[in-house]
Amino acid sequence: MKTLRAAVLAALFTIGMLAPALGQDVTLTSRDGTVSVSGTLLSFDGEFFRLDSTYGVLTLDGTGVTCAGIGCPNLESYVAEFSIVGARSMGVVLLPTLVEMFAEQSGMRVKQIVQDDANYTYVLRLAETGKDVARIAFRLSNTDGGIAEMLNGEADMVLATREITASEAKTAYKSGFGDMKRAARSRIVGLDGLVPVVAQSNPVEMISLENLARIFAGDITNWQDIGGPDAPIFLHHLPVDTGLAQRFETNVMRSENRNLAASVKRHATAVEVVDAVARDPFSIGITRFSEVGNAKMLALRGSCGMAFMATRRALKTEDYPLATPLLLYTPARRLPKAAREFLMFLRSPAAQRAVRHVGFVDQEVTKIGIEDQGKRFANAIAAAGDEVKLADLQSMIDTLRPASRLTVTFRFNAGSSSLDAQSRANVVLLSRLLEAGIFDGRELMFVGFSDGDGPATGNRTISKRRAKAVRAAVKLAATTMKPERVKLSTKAFGEALPMACDDTEWGRQVNRRVEVWVK
Amino acid sequence: MLIKKSYKTAISTFAIVLTTGFVMQNGDALASRFASDEPQAQPTGIAPVKTAENLTQTVQTLAPLADQSGLADRVNSTEENYSAPKITSDQNLSALGLACDVTLDATKSVGAMVTLELKAPCHVNETVTINHQDLRFTSVTSEIGHVKVQIPALMAAASFDVTLVDGSKVSASVDVHEVSNYDRVAVQWTGDSGLSIHALELGADFGERGHVWAKSPQTVAAALQARGGYITVLGDIDFPGAKHAEIYTYPSGQVQKPGVVRLSVEAEVTAQTCSKEIQAQALQSGVDGEISVSDLVLSMPTCDTIGDFLVLNNLLRDLKIAQN
Numbered sequence: 021m022k023t024l025r026a027a028v029l030a031a032l033f034t035i036g037m038l039a040p041a042l043g044q045d046v047t048l049t050s051r052d053g054t055v056s057v058s059g060t061l062l063s064f065d066g067e068f069f070r071l072d073s074t075y076g077v078l079t080l081d082g083t084g085v086t087c088a089g090i091g092c093p094n095l096e097s098y099v100a101e102f103s104i105v106g107a108r109s110m111g112v113v114l115l116p117t118l119v120e121m122f123a124e125q126s127g128m129r130v131k132q133i134v135q136d137d138a139n140y141t142y143v144l145r146l147a148e149t150g151k152d153v154a155r156i157a158f159r160l161s162n163t164d165g166g167i168a169e170m171l172n173g174e175a176d177m178v179l180a181t182r183e184i185t186a187s188e189a190k191t192a193y194k195s196g197f198g199d200m201k202r203a204a205r206s207r208i209v210g211l212d213g214l215v216p217v218v219a220q221s222n223p224v225e226m227i228s229l230e231n232l233a234r235i236f237a238g239d240i241t242n243w244q245d246i247g248g249p250d251a252p253i254f255l256h257h258l259p260v261d262t263g264l265a266q267r268f269e270t271n272v273m274r275s276e277n278r279n280l281a282a283s284v285k286r287h288a289t290a291v292e293v294v295d296a297v298a299r300d301p302f303s304i305g306i307t308r309f310s311e312v313g314n315a316k317m318l319a320l321r322g323s324c325g326m327a328f329m330a331t332r333r334a335l336k337t338e339d340y341p342l343a344t345p346l347l348l349y350t351p352a353r354r355l356p357k358a359a360r361e362f363l364m365f366l367r368s369p370a371a372q373r374a375v376r377h378v379g380f381v382d383q384e385v386t387k388i389g390i391e392d393q394g395k396r397f398a399n400a401i402a403a404a405g406d407e408v409k410l411a412d413l414q415s416m417i418d419t420l421r422p423a424s425r426l427t428v429t430f431r432f433n434a435g436s437s438s439l440d441a442q443s444r445a446n447v448v449l450l451s452r453l454l455e456a457g458i459f460d461g462r463e464l465m466f467v468g469f470s471d472g473d474g475p476a477t478g479n480r481t482i483s484k485r486r487a488k489a490v491r492a493a494v495k496l497a498a499t500t501m502k503p504e505r506v507k508l509s510t511k512a513f514g515e516a517l518p519m520a521c522d523d524t525e526w527g528r529q530v531n532r533r534v535e536v537w538v539k
Numbered sequence: 540m541l542i543k544k545s546y547k548t549a550i551s552t553f554a555i556v557l558t559t560g561f562v563m564q565n566g567d568a569l570a571s572r573f574a575s576d577e578p579q580a581q582p583t584g585i586a587p588v589k590t591a592e593n594l595t596q597t598v599q600t601l602a603p604l605a606d607q608s609g610l611a612d613r614v615n616s617t618e619e620n621y622s623a624p625k626i627t628s629d630q631n632l633s634a635l636g637l638a639c640d641v642t643l644d645a646t647k648s649v650g651a652m653v654t655l656e657l658k659a660p661c662h663v664n665e666t667v668t669i670n671h672q673d674l675r676f677t678s679v680t681s682e683i684g685h686v687k688v689q690i691p692a693l694m695a696a697a698s699f700d701v702t703l704v705d706g707s708k709v710s711a712s713v714d715v716h717e718v719s720n721y722d723r724v725a726v727q728w729t730g731d732s733g734l735s736i737h738a739l740e741l742g743a744d745f746g747e748r749g750h751v752w753a754k755s756p757q758t759v760a761a762a763l764q765a766r767g768g769y770i771t772v773l774g775d776i777d778f779p780g781a782k783h784a785e786i787y788t789y790p791s792g793q794v795q796k797p798g799v800v801r802l803s804v805e806a807e808v809t810a811q812t813c814s815k816e817i818q819a820q821a822l823q824s825g826v827d828g829e830i831s832v833s834d835l836v837l838s839m840p841t842c843d844t845i846g847d848f849l850v851l852n853n854l855l856r857d858l859k860i861a862q863n
Contacts, residue, residue, distance in 0.1 A: 112853045120833060121826055131834040133816075137853050291801070291852070298742045313857075314742040314798045370826075377826045379859060 046071065046089035048080055064093040065356040066100050079354070100154040100356030106166020106179035107263055108138060109290060109308060110346050111158055113378050114210060115179065116142070119156060121374040122365045128153060144358070154358035163263035170351055171195055176359060178349040181212070181263030183441050198352025206349045208445040209366055211381035212308045213330045214268050214342040217294055217315035219301045224248045226319035226327050229341070229526060233272050235304060238281030243302065255284040256293045256305035264290075267344055268306050275525055308344075309335060310380045322521030326399055333388065335381045336427040338442055338533075339519055341526045345442040346380070383449060387424040387538065400517045407476035408516045416513045423465060423539035426450075430490045430534040434525065437486075439493075447490075450536065451497035460505040465537040466491045468512040471528035476514055483534075484512035490534040633660035635683065645699050645711040648689065650759040650788075651718045657686040657701050657709070666776060668702045673822055673832040674725060676774035677781040691771050691786045692718045693725075693822070693830045720792025721762075723830070724855050726804055727784035728819040731777065732837075733807045736787045736855070740767050741798040753785065765793035768800070791860050802855040805848045806837055813842035821854050 048069060049056040057080075059073030069080045069087070087093070104115060116132070123130045123144050131143040138160040145152045159169070166178040167188050173195075184192070189200045198205055216232055218224055224247060227235075234240040235253055244250045257280070258265040273280060287293045294313035297305035305315065309330045319329040320341060334340035350363070365371055372382035390397075397417075404413055428450050430443040439447070453459065468483030468490075487510040495501070495508065520527035631639045637660035644656045657667065663684045666677055672693045678686045690699070692715035700710040726734050735753045743749025749767060751757050757769040768790060774783030789800055806817060817837040825831035840849060 113856060116853070117826070117856075120831075124825075124831075129834070131836060132854075133836040133838065134851060134854065135838045136849070137851060295742070295744075295801070299744070313801075374826050378856065 046087050046091040048085040048087055050085055058089075061091040061093070064098065065354060066098045067357040068354065070354075096151075099152045100358040101157070102154070102176040102356060102359045103157040103159060103174070104177045104179065105159045105169045105175040106161065106177075107163045107181045107346075108160040109181060109212075109262070109264060109311070110179040110209065111160040112137065114310075114346070114375065114380055115158070117374050117378045118209070118366065118371055119144075119362070121370060122362050125365065125368075125370055126361070154356070156362075162259070162261050163266075164261050167192075167349075170197065170349065176350065176355055179209075180347040180349055181344055182267055183347065184349060192351070196352075200349060200351075203444065203448065205352065206347050206441075207363065207366060208345045208383060208442065209348050210346045210375040211335045211383065211442065212264075212310050212344050212346055213335045213340055213381075214264060214271075214344060215307060215309050215312065215330045216318045216320075217297050217305050217307050217312055218318060219298055219303065220314070220316050221301045222248065222316065224318065226321045228321045228323060229272055229524065230276055230323070232320075233276035233278045236273060236280055236284060236306075237276075237278035238283060239278070251302045254300060254303040255281065256296050256303055257284045257286050258290060258293060258306055258308075259288055260286055264308055264344065265306070267342070271342060271526070310378075322527050323523055324521035326518075326520055328520070332376075332381045333386075333427060336383070336386075337388075337429045338431050338440075339429070339530065341520065341530050343442065345445065347441065383445070385449060385453060386427050388427065389424050390421055393425065396517060396519065399519070403472070403518050404516075407472075408514075412476075412513070412516050416516050419465070419511055420467070420537060423463075423537040426536045426538055428536050430486075430536075431529065432486075432532055434529055437489075439490075447493050447497050450494050451499075451501070454494070454498040454501040454506060457502070457505065459538060460502075463507040463509060463539050465539070466494075466508065466510045467535045467537055468510065468514075469517055469531060469533050469535065470514050471531040472515040472518060472522040473528060480512050480514035483514050484510065486532075487512055487534050631661075633663075633684065635660065637661075637683070641703065641707065641709050643699065643701055643709040643711040645697065645713040647692075647713050647715050647717075650763055650790075651692050651715050651721050652759060653690050653692050653697055653699070653713055653715060655686075655688050655690055655699050655701075655711070659684040659686075659703060659709075662703055662705075665704045666778075666781070667704070668782065669773075670700050670702070671697065672830065673820070674773075674784055674786070675727060675782050676784045677776055678774070679776045688773065688775075689771070690773065691721075691723055691788050693723055694718060720790060722789045722791045722800075722824065722858050722860075723786055723822075724802060724824070724858070725784055725786040725822040726819055726835075726854070727782065727822070728817060729782050730779050731809075731811055732783075732817045732819065733809060733812065734783075734785065734817070734819060735805050736770060736785050737803045737805060738768055738770075738787050738789070739801040739803075740789070741796060741800065741860075751787065759788075762788060762790040763793065765790060765795070767794075789858055789860070791858070794860065797860050800858040800860065801852075802857055803850055803852045804854045805850050806839065808840050808842075808844045808847045808849060810842070810845055812839045813845055815839050823855055 045058065046061045047056055047058040048071065057071065057073050057078065059071040062070040062072055062077065064082070067082050069082055071078045071080060104111065119142050120130055127147050128144045129147050133141045133143065140158050142156040143152055144154040163180040163182055166175065166180060167184060169175040170178045171191055184200045192198070192200045200206065216227060224243065227246060231240060231246050236255055240246065241253055242250065243253055269280065287296065290307045290311040291313065293305040293307045294311060294315040297303045298314040317330060319327045321327040328334060328340045330340050335343045372384045375382040400413060404410065428446045430446060431440050432438060433440050466487040468487030470479035470483040491508055491510055518531050520530040522528055522531060633639060639661035641659040646654045648654050655669065657680070659680055660683060662680050663682050665680050667680060667686060669676055669678055669688070671690055674693060678688060680686050695714060695716045695718050696712065697715045698710065698712040700708055702708045726736055728734050738751040739745070740749040740751060751768055751770055753770055753772055757767055759769060761767060762769050768788050771786045771788065773786070774781060787802065806812065817839060819835040819837060820832050821835055822830050822832050835854065837849065840847065
């Protein structure tokens with residue numbers, strides 16, 4: 021009998037010494053009986069053995085070996101166990117629906133063992149044999165709490181309604197959980213957005229972000245000041261320390277240099293916010309697009325008159341300024357097979373259908389015909405003048421008229437040339453479509469736009485540079501794409517097609533973008 | 540979430556009922572709601588039985604009777620020249636001389652409800668298990684072996700079957716295409732778990748109009764007039780293995796106003812359920828629009844919380860009613 025050389029096995033192994041050592045001796049032998057290796061079994065995930073052998077720590081594919089010795093796991097009774105923690109807004113409806121859909125697609129039945137609304141376990145079992153396959157423990161709190169659990173080594177998947185911060189990522193890296201800023205450590209499950217709501221009977225239909233900040237700071241206290249009745253304004257907000265509340269405080273309050281008023285009533289969930297607001301015509305609340313209940317969403321208006329309503333499409337394109345990607349982080353360690361299959365499932369069309377079904381926004385790429393963009397072109401004509409000439413608009417229309425815009429749009433972090441989280445996911449999304457040949461025989465135009473700050477010619481140069489950078493990133497990600505089958509071009513129109521007013525930072529951020537058009 | 544007494548006004552009225560077996564009380568509520576359309580329905584815990592017509596059809600000599608107690612004795616005493624049929628096993632007749640054939644009829648009634656009628660003359664006072672898709676509950680036959688019950692249809696091609704104590708099974712089906720006008724969710728359980736669905740319709744609060752639950756169940760008639768949804772309680776007998784179901788129906792095809800109906804499930808912590816696990820199932824609309832079933836195990840709080848309610852807001856997804 022030959023013994024395996026360490027070098028051969030090194031190619032198979034992964035590092036990640038987090039599971040407790042079982043400390044029992046096993047011998048793994050190849051199916052043909054020609055090679056074997058002995059050692060202490062560290063863990064078994066239903067698929068791979070991790071073994072502390074004389075060659076060091078090895079990970080071996082369980083399908084290729086037989087196990088002998090007192091430490092061998094019972095392959096028949098193995099049940100994968102993993103935990104999902106973090107943001108309650110994602111964990112109460114969205115993830116359970118996805119787990120149920122995943123089970124159904126995999127020929128499994130689910131049983132939910134419930135302690136309360138935030139703590140429950142899904143048991144997945146094969147419909148045919150009744151054998152348990154996986155136990156998924158849900159412990160819901162908020163994004164902060166979920167990340168803290170991961171840093172304590174107690175979580176396999178973290179639900180987050182905001183991106184991980186630099187300091188959290190640093191701690192995670194030091195603790196051996198890997199680089200959480202890398203694409204492999206996070207994925208977008210669905211999209212959502214922050215929306216202001218009022219009661220159906222409140223006559224107000226839209227509000228500027230500036231006034232929203234003033235209202236929540238307690239500087240505007242009467243509806244009269246924003247075109248409503250002469251009545252006091254009551255404020256309702258999401259729970260403290262949730263990712264969504266933090267997003268509101270950063271992107272709306274802090275960017276207007278204001279702090280939340282003491283009179284803001286915090287609720288335990290978005291459901292409580294909207295139920296309180298729906299019952300009181302003088303209340304205003306902050307909630308998420310996926311939970312508006314019986315209240316009425318307000319459109320966001322810029323000072324130059326352009327308004328945005330949170331719609332599925334506006335959240336997909338990030339044309340709505342307060343879109344929020346719903347993230348799922350995984351620490352760098354081998355997850356059980358069932359967990360990895362679940363993560364794969366999250367990218368499938370079936371998962372996107374489930375996301376849509378429960379009122380969240382999916383990531384399916386759809387086309388927007390030019391006939392559905394009348395308002396944008398009206399804005400462009402209204403904003404044209406000294407810097408953007410009629411000829412510029414005509415040239416833009418000539419280019420775009422034979423094409424359709426895709427919902428995939430690329431935007432940049434504030435004050436930086438790096439893509440934001442949703443756009444980074446869009447790079448992967450678009451590259452997969454290219455690899456699948458969806459656009460074969462067509463031309464994909466990466467069309468850069470800028471804000472209106474500075475001279476128009478400079479803006480056109482910047483927007484061209486951004487379009488090229490995004491195209492390069494997509495090409496790099498689409499490794500198996502056949503370049504001869506689809507033409508990838510870049511165009512740039514600078515400030516010619518503004519989406520929002522340029523007099524605020526958020527407006528400029530909405531305007532700085534690379535759109536993708538197909539023809 | 541564990542809460543103390545939940546409902547501002549309703550709870551004081553019904554707390555006693557809740558602790559002493561509310562299923563029987565719901566039998567009353569159910570029967571009285573159908574009383575106007577269905578004069579034969581019996582307001583008892585036992586399933587309503589159609590008496591007069593059946594008997595006169597089958598045994599011409601019988602007069603209509605309102606009360607079935609001691610039926611055989613009274614039949615003997617009131618009929619001159621009556622000789623009770625000789626019952627031998629090979630004749631396959633009931634004690635009343637009725638053929639032992641078991642029949643099941645499913646008839647559509649208003650509001651996408653189905654009237655299910657079992658006639659099993661040789662199975663009197665027996666428990667039967669009634670199935671409709673994944674819905675399942677226990678009923679008991681009357682003294683002439685009948686069961687009649689109103690069931691909310693869960694799909695257009697509605698099939699029903701009834702399993703008798705001896706394991707024999709009868710089936711019936713009916714087309715109820717109106718089902719698409721209604722949203723339906725259900726919870727079902729075995730034994731004395733005391734689960735109940737609470738629906739808060741279009742912004743209603745607990746204890747207000749629009750708070751629909753077993754103690755304020757509302758009616759099919761109100762739903763037909765687009766005034767809101769209703770609760771149907773199925774399973775009319777209490778013994779440890781008896782199966783119960785509660786269904787909430789919202790007439791989304793009738794109500795023109797868009798909005799959200801909040802759904803929660805409550806389980807009372809009782810001496811029987813505290814620190815135990817309750818097995819239950821939830822039935823609700825899946826991604827494909829069909830009703831799907833999921834198994835639930837509720838870990839009940841400890842026995843020092845008897846009298847409190849375990850309130851679960853996420854077992855049933857809220858109904859989102861789109862503008863038609």
